[in-house]
Amino acid sequence: xxxxxxxxxxxxxxxxxxxxxxxxxxxxxxxxxxxxxxxxxxxxxxxxxxxxxxxxxxxxxxxxxxxxxxxxxxxxxxxxxxxxxxxxxxxxxxxxxxxxxxxxxxxxxxxxxxxxxxxxxxxxxxxxxxxxxxxxxxxxxxxxxxxxxxxxxxxxxxxxxxxxxxxxxxxxxxxxxxxxxxxxxxxxxxxxxxxxxxxxxxxxxxxxxxxxxxxxxxxxxxxxxxxxxxxxxxxxxxxxxxxxxxxxxxxxxxxxxxxxxxxxxxxxxxxxxxxxxxxxx
Numbered sequence: 712x713x714x715x716x717x718x719x720x721x722x723x724x725x726x727x728x729x730x731x732x733x734x735x736x737x738x739x740x741x742x743x744x745x746x747x748x749x750x751x752x753x754x755x756x757x758x759x760x761x762x763x764x765x766x767x768x769x770x771x772x773x774x775x776x777x778x779x780x781x782x783x784x785x786x787x788x789x790x791x792x793x794x795x796x797x798x799x800x801x802x803x804x805x806x807x808x809x810x811x812x813x814x815x816x817x818x819x820x821x822x823x824x825x826x827x828x829x830x831x832x833x834x835x836x837x838x839x840x841x842x843x844x845x846x847x848x849x850x851x852x853x854x855x856x857x858x859x860x861x862x863x864x865x866x867x868x869x870x871x872x873x874x875x876x877x878x879x880x881x882x883x884x885x886x887x888x889x890x891x892x893x894x895x896x897x898x899x900x901x902x903x904x905x906x907x908x909x910x911x912x913x914x915x916x917x918x919x920x921x922x923x924x925x926x927x928x929x930x931x932x933x934x935x936x937x938x939x940x941x942x943x944x945x946x947x948x949x950x951x952x953x954x955x956x957x958x959x960x961x962x963x964x965x966x967x968x969x970x971x972x973x974x975x976x977x978x979x980x981x982x983x984x985x986x987x988x989x990x991x992x
Contacts, residue, residue, distance in 0.1 A: 712927050716759075718989060720926050723793055724754035725986045728955045730789030732978045734805035734812070735969035741806060741814065744965040746786035748890045748923070748950040749857055755929045756855065757790040765795040768822040774852050775841045777826045779834025780859035780888065781815040782967070787824070788812050796823035832865030834858065835885060839875045842883040842943070853937075857886045861893030864902050869914065875943045876915025883943040884936045885916070888923065890952035892963045911945035923948030956981055 712720075727750040735741035757763075762774045778787045785805060792799045797811065804810035811820055815829035825841075828834045838856035845852050858868065875883050887907060895901050904910070912918045917939040921928040929948075936944035952966070953959030956978045970978055 712930060717926055718992065720754050720758065721989045722986060723758050724750045725982055725989060726793055727753055727786055727789035729979065729982045730792060730802045731785040732970060732975060732982065734785045734788060734802045736975040737803045738806035738969055740969045741785055742782040742967050744952040744959060745780060745859060745888065745890065746783040747954045747956060747959065748952050749783060749786050749888050751924050752886060752929055752948060753786055753790040755926060757794045760933050768796060772850060772852055775825045775854045777834045777838040777856040778816050778828055779856045780831065780862050781828030781834065784814065784816050787816060791823040831862040832867035835868055836871040839871045839880065839883060842880040843878060845882055853882045853884065855884045857888060860887055860889045860891065860898055860904060863887060863904050872911065872914040879941055880943045881940050885943065885945045887945065887947045888950055889947055890950045892952045892966065894966045896963055908947050915942055916945040917942050918945050918947065920947045923950035924954060955985065
């Protein structure tokens with residue numbers, strides 16, 4: 712990847728991470744850990760991959776994106792604000808009563824949100840329906856969805872996967888955020904879904920494994936997904952929960968709590984330093 716594009720993507724991902732920290736601090740609650748782990752893939756999706764138009768959030772021919780792990784809405788909001796769907800100042804109203812940005816994505820209140828999510832396992836079913844709808848309407852838009860690795864313990868995920876493969880929905884791209892931590896501990900401690908790639912392959916998916924923090928691998932994975940024309944694609948991303956904030960990285964305790972004033976200050980200082988280094992590099 713050319714240096715200019717890599718620099719822009721790295722800066723975008725860092726700004727999304729800053730939005731996650733800022734939002735969960737002002738909310739005094741939320742889910743920063745899993746939001747930070749998907750900032751890189753969201754930066755790529757919303758600046759390079761998705762065919763969308765902030766001026767026309769309901770454009771019929773847009774690509775669809777479903778945040779199946781809806782508790783990671785702070786990262787989605789950061790990406791949407793970055794792309795211009797709403798002002799960045801809205802981030803500070805996260806989870807406030809009557810605010811645009813609620814704790815889980817809401818398609819009736821937030822421009823750019825294609826599906827209201829939060830009940831784990833259901834988002835992929837919606838994305839499958841969107842992909843099938845495109846085929847039935849002779850549309851060429853694609854449907855993308857991000858699932859947590861803990862989320863794929865839900866049986867509905869595998870019903871949706873079976874249906875998607877049966878219908879050969881090659882316009883569907885399922886992304887699994889494999890950071891190996893969920894609310895109660897590691898995957899092995901709670902209810903291991905491993906091996907994840909083999910399971911999706913057995914259900915009939917084109918499976919791609921990547922480092923979810925490497926933009927070259929992210930770009931190559933989406934290109935390969937588009938090149939596959941006879942089956943849906945599952946991109947299994949190895950990531951670090953809390954990525955980008957030193958004291959949050961790989962710490963299960965940051966699954967679902969907002970930073971206090973001291974933690975917010977430290978996190979923002981680290982992220983501003985990261986952004987400055989990127990922009991000066």
